[in-house]
Amino acid sequence: MRRRIRLILTWTALSAFAAAFIYPFVWLISASFKPRSEVFDHRILPETFTFDNYIKVWQEAPMALWMFNTLLVTVLAAVAVTITSAMVAWGFAYFRFPGRGFLFGVVLATMMLPGAVTMVPVFLIWNSLGMVGTLTPLWAQNLFGSAFYIFMLRQFFLGLPREPFEAAKIDGANNWKIFTRIALPLCKPAVVVTLLFEFQVAWTDLLRPLIYLRDSSTFTVPRGLKALLDQFGFGGEWHWEIVMTASVIATVPMIIVFFLGQKHFVKGIATTGSKG
Amino acid sequence: MRWIETRAALLFISPWLIGFMIFTAWPVINSAYLSLTDYDVINDPNFIGFDNYVTLFEDPKVGLALRNTFIFMIMSVPTQLVVSLGLALLLNSATRATGFFRTAFFLPKMTPPVAVGILLLMLFNGQNGLINSFLGVFGIEGPAWTTDPDWVKPGLVLMSLWTVGSSVVIILAALRGVPQELYDSALVDGAGWWRRTLRITVPMISPTLFFLFIVDSINALQSFTEAYTAFFGSGNTTYSNDAALFYAIYLFQQAFEFLHMGYASALAWLLFIVIMAITAVQILVTRRFVHYEGGQP
Numbered sequence: 001m002r003r004r005i006r007l008i009l010t011w012t013a014l015s016a017f018a019a020a021f022i023y024p025f026v027w028l029i030s031a032s033f034k035p036r037s038e039v040f041d042h043r044i045l046p047e048t049f050t051f052d053n054y055i056k057v058w059q060e061a062p063m064a065l066w067m068f069n070t071l072l073v074t075v076l077a078a079v080a081v082t083i084t085s086a087m088v089a090w091g092f093a094y095f096r097f098p099g100r101g102f103l104f105g106v107v108l109a110t111m112m113l114p115g116a117v118t119m120v121p122v123f124l125i126w127n128s129l130g131m132v133g134t135l136t137p138l139w140a141q142n143l144f145g146s147a148f149y150i151f152m153l154r155q156f157f158l159g160l161p162r163e164p165f166e167a168a169k170i171d172g173a174n175n176w177k178i179f180t181r182i183a184l185p186l187c188k189p190a191v192v193v194t195l196l197f198e199f200q201v202a203w204t205d206l207l208r209p210l211i212y213l214r215d216s217s218t219f220t221v222p223r224g225l226k227a228l229l230d231q232f233g234f235g236g237e238w239h240w241e242i243v244m245t246a247s248v249i250a251t252v253p254m255i256i257v258f259f260l261g262q263k264h265f266v267k268g269i270a271t272t273g274s275k276g
Numbered sequence: 277m278r279w280i281e282t283r284a285a286l287l288f289i290s291p292w293l294i295g296f297m298i299f300t301a302w303p304v305i306n307s308a309y310l311s312l313t314d315y316d317v318i319n320d321p322n323f324i325g326f327d328n329y330v331t332l333f334e335d336p337k338v339g340l341a342l343r344n345t346f347i348f349m350i351m352s353v354p355t356q357l358v359v360s361l362g363l364a365l366l367l368n369s370a371t372r373a374t375g376f377f378r379t380a381f382f383l384p385k386m387t388p389p390v391a392v393g394i395l396l397l398m399l400f401n402g403q404n405g406l407i408n409s410f411l412g413v414f415g416i417e418g419p420a421w422t423t424d425p426d427w428v429k430p431g432l433v434l435m436s437l438w439t440v441g442s443s444v445v446i447i448l449a450a451l452r453g454v455p456q457e458l459y460d461s462a463l464v465d466g467a468g469w470w471r472r473t474l475r476i477t478v479p480m481i482s483p484t485l486f487f488l489f490i491v492d493s494i495n496a497l498q499s500f501t502e503a504y505t506a507f508f509g510s511g512n513t514t515y516s517n518d519a520a521l522f523y524a525i526y527l528f529q530q531a532f533e534f535l536h537m538g539y540a541s542a543l544a545w546l547l548f549i550v551i552m553a554i555t556a557v558q559i560l561v562t563r564r565f566v567h568y569e570g571g572q573p
Contacts, residue, residue, distance in 0.1 A: 103293075125298070211532055
């Protein structure tokens, strides 16, 4: 009996918290279908249901272009960082060479360095290459791997048995083949986690687009959203319904990505904690 | 043979080696140099010795930004830890539909931080925001969260609780790893839920809590996007709120709005030192509360 009561209490508490976590989404999506005057009425279902906000956002902002820019940057960033991080991780996990421990220590040390320290000089590099204002600085650094993913993937590679690789070697497979044909397929879950994590990071980033993008036609969705907020939220026009609708448009792709890769996401995040 | 293996390894790690030299090693050296100069990108850097570092200590905005950032960290990190521990404990004791609840808690984490900043403005709006309307139901008149300097940071802290999802997932994974035998013997001894949680669960997952404490603190010291979105913007000063001026925001403004690249570099090195110092102190102070199965790793 006491057990029963405890379960019911747990359930009630969980439901209340879950409602609190989900409610802002519901509120935001609902508001995006309300006319301007009813945006703050806090009704769950709009009194007057309208698609006007979505049409207005599409007219006021180059939303499709922003989406395209973001998708381009995100895909390039995620694919680049996954391939190169896996390569580097494999290099550290499979081979024995002088200085390996030291170099891997350097990889770990770079994770401790706040991004703020390299932010200005890295900007100056892109500036001297004439690439400020283009999308390149948002993803091209990913061609060189990223410490966190290198660490994560290396852990995964270290957990693999060595026999299949030695067997392949005896069969005459070269190192690249061993990596692409055997090692990568074996660590597919970790590769998917890397892709998903970086997809999220690249899609939602604001800082780099703020630093590197100048012209509205090059904006990513988060940068465009900030511009819309400055124009329609603060800009004296008070068209919050446009800002909210754009927020929905910016968020929905991430929700879709989450539901597509939910299992991997949750597993990936759970392991980052235990590896700490 | 050895050389062949080394050469192969170097080929595999070459992307990182090259990237490290171009995008980490060189920027670190250059940043140290730039911090000793006056540089606006257009004219050549002008060497001024330690002037930037002297200015740091005289700049009232640096003090303000540091204070804001510390207050935010001290308020947000423990609250986030307690809330995510509580939610994870609840999830762990539920027997059904845990997948659904876990998804519900994690989903907000997928929201772009810009959108979180916008939601903050809407939900915490003093006049017609959802939070104050909710408080109004109980006859409480909520504060002006988004404009009153005293309430801006609490608002940011509360908003940050919405995105604790990943911590919940991490703690839940740790909870699942606590051996059941420990609880069984405690039940035989007649220990209640609270006692079991405080005496067994928390010590057993303390390495995870410690990890989150350190990582969350480092992140809090660098927090930027939500506060910048909600309280600062391009060319509008009417709505900028000094109470939300975090260190990373001030650094960004100095570098990319005022083009004070030298000064911004000095600011970055101060941030680096502050983060290192705080992390070291936290590790020294909290280490003895962390319990490692099988001794210190």
